[in-house]
Amino acid sequence: MGAYKKLVLVSLLLALSIGSETIMLANGDNQGLCHMTKEGLKACQPSVSGQNPVPPSASCCSALSNADFQCLCIFKNSNLLNFYGINSTLAMELPSKCNQAQPHC
Template identity: 50%
Template sequence: MVAVIFNETLGTQTICNVLLSCLIACKPVATPPNPPPPTANCCSALSQADMGCLCSYKNSNILPSLEIDPNLAMQIPTKFNLPQSASC
């Protein structure tokens, strides 16, 4: 997907305007069977995200391949009262 960008100069990878290393803070919250409550680090990462872009991953095979439940992942923004994409 176009949303994943590798910046060779900085050696950083972003997904939907968020550093991949920051999004990792949200993975436990979207991993079954007993996800913990979201952390402040997760909230901070998502507050910078392009939610429409993140929503585009909902029906992809990428999340399940990373052991992430797409339905749990899509619930995270509401736990922080963050706006979601209308199409999500």
């Protein structure tokens, strides 16, 4: 694993171990992980987890429209997503389900 990927993984694990509130970026503009707010991430959770995921809600799609997809691509093949019950395949399908451009990871 490359040094950059290790650094990203360690940083994310550290942030998650401190608590969900610390996922907010330190830049002070109240943006969450990859420019998705905590509320936006919660709005999308039912669409990317569980046995019967639901179609994304309008609030999920709205939050996704502000997302930094290159940032999110870092987590595409991460076991960390599975740990939180997020199906990465479903997560990568969200943009097209929200009628948005599919990210190129």
